[in-house]
Amino acid sequence: MARRSRIPLRFIRATCLETRQAPMNSHQRRKTARLRTVPALSDGPASVPDAATLAQPPSPVGPEAGNSYGQILKSSSIMGGVAGFNLLLGMVRTKVAAVIIGTTGAGLIANYGAIQGFVGTLAGLGIQSSAVREVAAAVASGDEQAIGRTVLTLRRLAWLTGLLGMASLMLLAPQLSQWTFGHADYTYDIAALGLIILFANLSGGQMALIQGARRIGDMARANLAGAVLGTGITLGCYLAWGLRGIVPALVLNACMQLIVSWRFARRVPVPRVRMRWREGLRASGGMVRLGVAMMWCGLLGSMVGYATNTLITQTVGLQAVGLYSSAFSLSGMFINFVLGAMGADYYPRLSGLAEDKPAMVRLVNQQTEIGLLLAVPGLLATLTLAPWIIRLFLTPEFLYAADLLQWLILGCLGRVISWPLGFVMLALGKGGWFFVTETAFQLLHLDLILLGLSEFGLEGAAMAFFLLYVGYTLAMLYTGWQLIGFRWSRACVKLLALFLPLTGLAFQSVRNLPLDVATRGGIVLTLMTSLLCLRGLIQRVGLQPRYLRLIHRIPGFNVLCGSSPCHWPSRVG
Numbered sequence: 185m186a187r188r189s190r191i192p193l194r195f196i197r198a199t200c201l202e203t204r205q206a207p208m209n210s211h212q213r214r215k216t217a218r219l220r221t222v223p224a225l226s227d228g229p230a231s232v233p234d235a236a237t238l239a240q241p242p243s244p245v246g247p248e249a250g251n252s253y254g255q256i257l258k259s260s261s262i263m264g265g266v267a268g269f270n271l272l273l274g275m276v277r278t279k280v281a282a283v284i285i286g287t288t289g290a291g292l293i294a295n296y297g298a299i300q301g302f303v304g305t306l307a308g309l310g311i312q313s314s315a316v317r318e319v320a321a322a323v324a325s326g327d328e329q330a331i332g333r334t335v336l337t338l339r340r341l342a343w344l345t346g347l348l349g350m351a352s353l354m355l356l357a358p359q360l361s362q363w364t365f366g367h368a369d370y371t372y373d374i375a376a377l378g379l380i381i382l383f384a385n386l387s388g389g390q391m392a393l394i395q396g397a398r399r400i401g402d403m404a405r406a407n408l409a410g411a412v413l414g415t416g417i418t419l420g421c422y423l424a425w426g427l428r429g430i431v432p433a434l435v436l437n438a439c440m441q442l443i444v445s446w447r448f449a450r451r452v453p454v455p456r457v458r459m460r461w462r463e464g465l466r467a468s469g470g471m472v473r474l475g476v477a478m479m480w481c482g483l484l485g486s487m488v489g490y491a492t493n494t495l496i497t498q499t500v501g502l503q504a505v506g507l508y509s510s511a512f513s514l515s516g517m518f519i520n521f522v523l524g525a526m527g528a529d530y531y532p533r534l535s536g537l538a539e540d541k542p543a544m545v546r547l548v549n550q551q552t553e554i555g556l557l558l559a560v561p562g563l564l565a566t567l568t569l570a571p572w573i574i575r576l577f578l579t580p581e582f583l584y585a586a587d588l589l590q591w592l593i594l595g596c597l598g599r600v601i602s603w604p605l606g607f608v609m610l611a612l613g614k615g616g617w618f619f620v621t622e623t624a625f626q627l628l629h630l631d632l633i634l635l636g637l638s639e640f641g642l643e644g645a646a647m648a649f650f651l652l653y654v655g656y657t658l659a660m661l662y663t664g665w666q667l668i669g670f671r672w673s674r675a676c677v678k679l680l681a682l683f684l685p686l687t688g689l690a691f692q693s694v695r696n697l698p699l700d701v702a703t704r705g706g707i708v709l710t711l712m713t714s715l716l717c718l719r720g721l722i723q724r725v726g727l728q729p730r731y732l733r734l735i736h737r738i739p740g741f742n743v744l745c746g747s748s749p750c751h752w753p754s755r756v757g
Contacts, residue, residue, distance in 0.1 A: 252533075252547065253724035256554045259400045259529035266404045267521055270411045277415055284422045285430065292430055295364050299353075300377050300434075305482055307349025307381050310475030311341050312388035317535040317610055318471050319396025324536030332457035335393060337468045340461070342389030349385065350378035373431045383438035390445035397452045398532050406448040410441045477615040481622040488626050492633055496645060504642045510578055511585040511646065515592035518566060522559045523603055526551065530604070534611040541668040544608065548664065549673040551604040556676075557721050559600045560683050561714040567593045567690050568706025571699065590694060591646035597687055598653025601680070605660035608667055621663065625656050679720070686713055 281289060315338045322334040353360075357375035361368045394403045414437040421429035421436065496505050530551050537543045566573060570586040570593075578585070609618040629652045636644025664670030672680070690709055694702045 252550055253554060255533075256526065256530070256551060259526070261525075262400055262404045263407075263528045264521065264525035266407050266411075267525055269408060271521070273411050273415045277418055280419055281422060285427055289422075289427050289430060292427065296373070296377060296430065296434060299360055299364065299374060300380055302486075303349060303353050303356075303377075304381050304384055305479060307345050307352065308385055308388065308475075308479065309341075309345055309472060310477070310479035310482070311338070311345060311385075311471060312392045312475075313478050313610075314471050314475035315341075315389065315392035316396045316532055317474065317613060319393055320398070320532035320535035321538055323397055324538075328455040329457060332455040333459055335454045336457060336459055337471065338389050338392060341468055341471070342385045346382035346385030349381035353378040353381055376431050376435055379435050380438040383435075383442045387438070387442040387445040390442075390449035393449050393452055393454075394445070395528060396532050396535075398529060398536075399448075399452060400529050402448045402451055403528060406444050410444045413440045413444065474610070474613055474615040474618070477619040477622075478610075480619060481626070484623060484626045488630050491630055492645065495633060495637060496642065499637050500642050507582060507585045508588060508642060508645055510574075510582055511588035511592055512649075514573060514577060514585075515566070515589055515596055518562045519559060519596040519599060522555070522562070523599070526555060526558075527603075527607075531607055531610065534607055538612050544611070544668050545670050546673075548604045548608065548668075548670060549676050552601065552672070552676050553679060553720075553724070555600050555604060556679050556683060557717040557724075560597070560687070561710060561717050563593055563597055563600075564687065564690050564706070564710045564713055567687070568694060568703060568710055570694065572703070587643055588646040590691060591643065591650050594687070594691060595646075595649035595653045597683075598650070598657050602653060602657040602660045605657075605664045605670065608660075608664050608670070612667060614667065617663065617667070621659060625652065625659070628652065628655065682716070683713075 281293070285292075318334050319331075319338065322330040325331075354375045357378075358368050358371045360374050361370040364370070364374075391403065391406065394406065417436045417440060418433040421433035423429075425432065493505050493509070496508055530547075534544060534547055537547060567590055570589045571583060574582050574586050574589070609621070629648060632648035632651055633645050636646075636648040638644070640647060661670070661672075686709065690706055693705055693709075697705070
């Protein structure tokens, strides 16, 4: 009997699914996609995925297919959830560390962190941030050689800057110990921090590759895994060695971050290319120039922060520094959470559109809309409940900080409005523009603080933050118009026309009405604004996100919002 040929089951399943006419559910679509992308058999190594395929993110399904609102909200939700979990882990680490190593350990961690942060910022040259733009632009071009050369350049720069930073910190360890602690007893501990500089630069390069390729899921999983494993290592070292476990915990934590980032960066398909070191150094010019501009602005921001604390100490007093820094930290807690969650995907997406200015204008407007809808309810709640938030997170001794917090929240609203526009310079690689504008406004902030302290005391420093972002928003509008012909869309103008008066009303209420009256009125205003923001989100993305479907099922909510999609305000304009 003739022997029956064996047809691979994989081929049969793929063929059946190809010819099947009935509609498939999402699980079947994913299975079919996996079967269709199985590489063909060959005598050589597995072929690298096509660069055009790499350049295209997964196609959204449902309401997200017609616009990018859904993608913005999805990526923000993913990274926001991870950031929230990391915040909880940080609180656990802080609490346990306070019990095990006490105030002395906390002081050592702060000093080590300051040394590592300063040297690491100089050694990193801002490469991690600028590399996101270069990788995203290469991926969007669909050129396999450009992708391979960009990634190879990034990896070489990460090694080069990491090794130089590690060597520099080890050589300077005796002097840094003398400057920081007044003696050389911590020389070897500080020298060991050099390993963290190397590990951080390498893992930063890996994370820039993941973010530039817009693999937000992998980025979230890497951050989550690194935080969980790092927390376990840190607490284990503290329990085992006490104060002597601080440096091993820091080094092992950085090593674990490197391992996790390497594990997920391997999932990004990168074509192999050959390139000499001399060619790589020439190709890295744009990445380094933009990175240095970003590094300089970060250092200048730190110097302005130091100068601000010094001025407040000399003009008002040391306790005033505690009030101002506490209010500043609380104001940034929520807004940094929102902006950080949105920026993970927005920056590489905008960089990938650098050759299409109308598309950049649309994306900036869409990001501004989503940012306002997500941030304004939280800002109004913080503005209204400022005295209660101070009591919750601090002590009654800090109650005066509530007045500062209210001014700072107004500035945070300006940050939300101007934040999407600030990325235009970075996405276009305009390092010179970024350097000039950021330097000018950091110096303006310092001048405004000087003026505010002399005219209004400590509250004037908080007013300076608000005035800074009024000017910064106008400057970014002009810059965006010059670079990409940017104008706010009709939908953005409608949102601003609604939210700016509401914020002004809440601010005047808490400043001029009795506390109980202002609190009750502010809560009502915040709830009404939250419903409007939910309505706006559903209008833009529909009910595809599960949490929006759950909210929409609340009795009476569909009466307020109507069926999906709603019609306020206009989606385009």
